[in-house]
Amino acid sequence: MAKTEQLQQKLGDRLVLDPERIAHYAxxxxxxxxxxxxxxxxxAESTADVSAALAWxxxxxxxxxxxxxxxxxxxxxxxxPGGLIISLERMNxxxxxxxxxxxxxxxxxxITAELDAAARAQGLFFPPDPASARTSTVGGNIxxxxxxxRCVAHGVTTDAVAGLEVVLADGRVMRTGxxxxxxxxxxxxxxxxxxxxxxxxxxxxxxxxxKPVPPGIPRTFRxxxxxxxxxxxxxxxxxxxxxxxxxxxxMDSWSVEIIESFHPSGxxxxxGAMLVxxxxxxxxxxxxxxxxxxxxxxxxxDVEISESDSLLEARRLSNPALNARGxxxxxxxxxxxxxxxxxxxxxxxxxxxxGLRVSTVAHAGDGNLHSTVESPDSREGIxxxxxxIDEITRLALSLGGTISGEHGIxxxxxxxxxxxxxxxxxxxxxxxxxxLDPRGTLTPDRAI
Amino acid sequence: MAKTEQLQQKLGDRLVLDPERIAHYAxxxxxxxxxxxxxxxxxAESTADVSAALAWxxxxxxxxxxxxxxxxxxxxxxxxPGGLIISLERMNxxxxxxxxxxxxxxxxxxITAELDAAARAQGLFFPPDPASARTSTVGGNIxxxxxxxRCVAHGVTTDAVAGLEVVLADGRVMRTGxxxxxxxxxxxxxxxxxxxxxxxxxxxxxxxxxKPVPPGIPRTFRxxxxxxxxxxxxxxxxxxxxxxxxxxxxMDSWSVEIIESFHPSGxxxxxGAMLVxxxxxxxxxxxxxxxxxxxxxxxxxDVEISESDSLLEARRLSNPALNARGxxxxxxxxxxxxxxxxxxxxxxxxxxxxGLRVSTVAHAGDGNLHSTVESPDSREGIxxxxxxIDEITRLALSLGGTISGEHGIxxxxxxxxxxxxxxxxxxxxxxxxxxLDPRGTLTPDRAI
Numbered sequence: 001m002a003k004t005e006q007l008q009q010k011l012g013d014r015l016v017l018d019p020e021r022i023a024h025y026a027x028x029x030x031x032x033x034x035x036x037x038x039x040x041x042x043x044a045e046s047t048a049d050v051s052a053a054l055a056w057x058x059x060x061x062x063x064x065x066x067x068x069x070x071x072x073x074x075x076x077x078x079x080x081p082g083g084l085i086i087s088l089e090r091m092n093x094x095x096x097x098x099x100x101x102x103x104x105x106x107x108x109x110x111i112t113a114e115l116d117a118a119a120r121a122q123g124l125f126f127p128p129d130p131a132s133a134r135t136s137t138v139g140g141n142i143x144x145x146x147x148x149x150r151c152v153a154h155g156v157t158t159d160a161v162a163g164l165e166v167v168l169a170d171g172r173v174m175r176t177g178x179x180x181x182x183x184x185x186x187x188x189x190x191x192x193x194x195x196x197x198x199x200x201x202x203x204x205x206x207x208x209x210x211k212p213v214p215p216g217i218p219r220t221f222r223x224x225x226x227x228x229x230x231x232x233x234x235x236x237x238x239x240x241x242x243x244x245x246x247x248x249x250x251m252d253s254w255s256v257e258i259i260e261s262f263h264p265s266g267x268x269x270x271x272g273a274m275l276v277x278x279x280x281x282x283x284x285x286x287x288x289x290x291x292x293x294x295x296x297x298x299x300x301x302d303v304e305i306s307e308s309d310s311l312l313e314a315r316r317l318s319n320p321a322l323n324a325r326g327x328x329x330x331x332x333x334x335x336x337x338x339x340x341x342x343x344x345x346x347x348x349x350x351x352x353x354x355g356l357r358v359s360t361v362a363h364a365g366d367g368n369l370h371s372t373v374e375s376p377d378s379r380e381g382i383x384x385x386x387x388x389i390d391e392i393t394r395l396a397l398s399l400g401g402t403i404s405g406e407h408g409i410x411x412x413x414x415x416x417x418x419x420x421x422x423x424x425x426x427x428x429x430x431x432x433x434x435x436l437d438p439r440g441t442l443t444p445d446r447a448i
Numbered sequence: 449m450a451k452t453e454q455l456q457q458k459l460g461d462r463l464v465l466d467p468e469r470i471a472h473y474a475x476x477x478x479x480x481x482x483x484x485x486x487x488x489x490x491x492a493e494s495t496a497d498v499s500a501a502l503a504w505x506x507x508x509x510x511x512x513x514x515x516x517x518x519x520x521x522x523x524x525x526x527x528x529p530g531g532l533i534i535s536l537e538r539m540n541x542x543x544x545x546x547x548x549x550x551x552x553x554x555x556x557x558x559i560t561a562e563l564d565a566a567a568r569a570q571g572l573f574f575p576p577d578p579a580s581a582r583t584s585t586v587g588g589n590i591x592x593x594x595x596x597x598r599c600v601a602h603g604v605t606t607d608a609v610a611g612l613e614v615v616l617a618d619g620r621v622m623r624t625g626x627x628x629x630x631x632x633x634x635x636x637x638x639x640x641x642x643x644x645x646x647x648x649x650x651x652x653x654x655x656x657x658x659k660p661v662p663p664g665i666p667r668t669f670r671x672x673x674x675x676x677x678x679x680x681x682x683x684x685x686x687x688x689x690x691x692x693x694x695x696x697x698x699m700d701s702w703s704v705e706i707i708e709s710f711h712p713s714g715x716x717x718x719x720g721a722m723l724v725x726x727x728x729x730x731x732x733x734x735x736x737x738x739x740x741x742x743x744x745x746x747x748x749x750d751v752e753i754s755e756s757d758s759l760l761e762a763r764r765l766s767n768p769a770l771n772a773r774g775x776x777x778x779x780x781x782x783x784x785x786x787x788x789x790x791x792x793x794x795x796x797x798x799x800x801x802x803g804l805r806v807s808t809v810a811h812a813g814d815g816n817l818h819s820t821v822e823s824p825d826s827r828e829g830i831x832x833x834x835x836x837i838d839e840i841t842r843l844a845l846s847l848g849g850t851i852s853g854e855h856g857i858x859x860x861x862x863x864x865x866x867x868x869x870x871x872x873x874x875x876x877x878x879x880x881x882x883x884l885d886p887r888g889t890l891t892p893d894r895a896i
Contacts, residue, residue, distance in 0.1 A: 182595050425637065
């Protein structure tokens with residue numbers, strides 16, 4: 001076992017050796033279990049702490065896992081046996097909010113919703129909006145290039161990141177990017193770090209782009225369909241239509257049932273699916289009307305427009321609602337938008353063939369689906385559910401899709417990587433990993 | 449000298465050895481001169497041609513330069529002495545236009561404006577719009593992460609790139625990215641390649657994102673200011689205001705004079721500066737009125753709104769107009785938008801102190817400036833002009849800016865790299881270069 005004394009001299013009580021406290025930080029929110037007990041936990045309070053911890057671990061040959069709020073869904077932040085956990089949760093200061101340039105610089109451990117609230121106090125907002133925004137951190141969102149509800153309008157997390165401070169495996173500190181909108185200076189190391197899931201460096205601070213809050217009162221809308229495939233077709237029509245939503249989400253009937261039983265609000269979608277979404281701007285009402293018109297034309301049997309947020313709130317609760325039922329065997333596939341109806345059709349067929357119930361919620365506007373399989377909580381049951389997820393994943397790929405839209409790969413999905421990436425791409429990723437982390441200290445054997 | 453017979457067997461007459469034909473492909477549009485004579489030129493017609501050429505050069509130790517249409521402005525595509533030039537100009541096919549998913553897949557040598565025209569025939573457009581769009585290629589735009597006139601609304605080239613086919617230094621072919629809007633699968637190799645200026649691989653095909661053409665008739669607007677700094681302040685107000693332009697450009701009075709003498713259209717901006725821009729959508733007129741109101745409030749003495757494109761056309765001609773006067777000593781700096789007035793003030797002071805006239809055009813909406821210095825065409829004159837550009841560049845950096853907004857680094861700006869990037873960043877870039885191109889075959893000693 002590596003000697004922690006030297007590190008303790010530098011970090012004092014920011015180095016935790018108590019196994020009970022360590023255990024609390026040893027796993028994320030996925031079904032992946034840590035493979036063993038970590039050696040120690042660093043509750044970093046500064047970039048210097050992270051640098052000292054990484055330099056020590058790199059020298060000592062201790063594998064490092066990195067953790068924001070632990071809301072990850074693919075085992076990416078789970079502890080390694082004998083490893084060091086570096087938590088960024090104490091690095092939670094908003095360092096600067098430059099409203100005139102629409103930039104904020106924050107430490108990695110700032111809760112995403114708190115950054116958004118600080119921006120809104122100045123008439124701005126932080127576009128990334130993962131369903132976990134009230135508990136997840138900006139640094140964690142960046143490390144997984146998180147998605148969320150507003151991607152159809154504002155893109156993903158990487159689109160909001162202007163620059164990063166990153167601690168490399170050997171403890172050196174690198175600064176990437178610029179405060180300008182355009183910057184063609186050397187390689188785009190900012191985008192390389194975003195979504196790298198802790199394999200290339202530890203993000204300690206980020207400069208992010210904010211946007212002005214649109215004027216007017218947002219409208220939410222709902223459209224209920226008797227058929228999931230009709231709802232899929234409606235999404236393609238909406239996204240290619242003149243009235244663009246800021247949010248466009250789908251829940252199938254079983255998802256609605258699961259959410260209703262977790263948090264009753266009167267929603268039903270018997271046998272089919274429900275689209276919910278939001279429009280913003282001074283013409284929010286006009287756009288919501290145009291979109292619900294499109295839905296009626298595509299076969300919706302009931303539509304609704306509202307100034308209340310409760311429809312989206314239901315969608316935001318899908319993850320806790322599924323968790324409350326013990327449903328954790330799910331996917332995060334994406335397809336090109338025009339293939340939505342086809343993928344829904346295929347999921348139905350797969351579910352039927354396997355005799356296992358599948359519930360699907362989707363960030364429909366960007367083609368990102370989360371299907372969850374219900375199965376007995378036995379080894380056989382889990383294997384059967386995994387087989388369904390594998391089939392859905394291969395279906396998405398066959399339609400030009402992706403194995404992960406927003407959760408990342410971590411340990412849970414690593415076996416799927418070669419399904420999507422060819423041997424050259426896999427090799428080049430390892431070459432870059434080796435160039436930046438030759439000893440394999442940072443989040444080894446995950447994500448790439 | 450390396451033996452070209454083996455390559456000729458593979459490429460036939462796509463390998464050119466005639467020095468006169470080679471010379472035509474040996475330089476870009478910058479003032480950088482090739483340092484010597486290239487060995488050969490490959491007029492690639494397929495990914496296989498590029499792969500064969502690179503594998504040969506990598507084995508033979510022959511340095512490779514890559515060329516689209518040769519419109520680069522930093523010497524990035526210039527030939528190496530004894531080197532191989534790979535031209536992509538014959539790879540000019542649009543392979544797919546998938547309107548429903550708003551994606552196009554094109555070979556690297558497709559002219560940017562031709563892709564845009566093909567998209568418009570389907571009600572879509574290609575957002576990147578460099579001033580060179582009618583002659584430059586999609587591959588070249590991607591290799592330099594080109595900017596242009598619409599960045600204030602649509603971002604830069606990288607925001608439009610979904611995936612790439614890239615030939616690596618050893619001839620292997622890699623495919624990056626996905627056809628989906630979201631994709632968190634391994635490292636973001638797509639963004640790493642965009643803007644890498646030929647140092648990591650040769651882009652042979654690209655899958656790019658299109659957007660729907662906004663409904664209604666676009667409006668162009670003009671606002672003339674007696675003071676350049678007032679125009680700069682107006683830009684900050686517009687960009688942070690509720691009415692967002694699709695284009696927002698600035699020309700100082702001397703730029704307007706230079707453009708007018710090249711292509712007379714009746715524009716004048718005595719002593720100050722002119723903002724020109726465009727609004728789109730059904731509310732284009734309302735937005736143009738709101739923006740010109742803002743300009744009047746910020747000190748504009750004359751404004752105009754029009755349905756004609758001639759105001760933007762003048763702006764697009766600034767580069768040929770400057771070239772026609774032999775003015776090539778210029779910069780491509782960027783500043784955060786709120787620092788525009790300050791940078792203009794500083795440029796005036798630098799110009800006065802050096803006794804040299806400076807003309808500035810700017811993609812004002814995204815804070816990207818091109819200042820050009822007039823000086824005698826002698827060794828001393830050029831050195832004096834370079835000193836002015838150096839001071840403007842350091843000024844931009846001191847305001848939180850960048851040494852290149854959209855042209856890249858190439859050979860012309862490579863000495864400026866350490867002004868912006870710290871030693872760790874420079875080192876990591878070299879590590880990545882070495883990982884992907886260990887023999888230093890691809891565009892050596894440039895860009896990073």
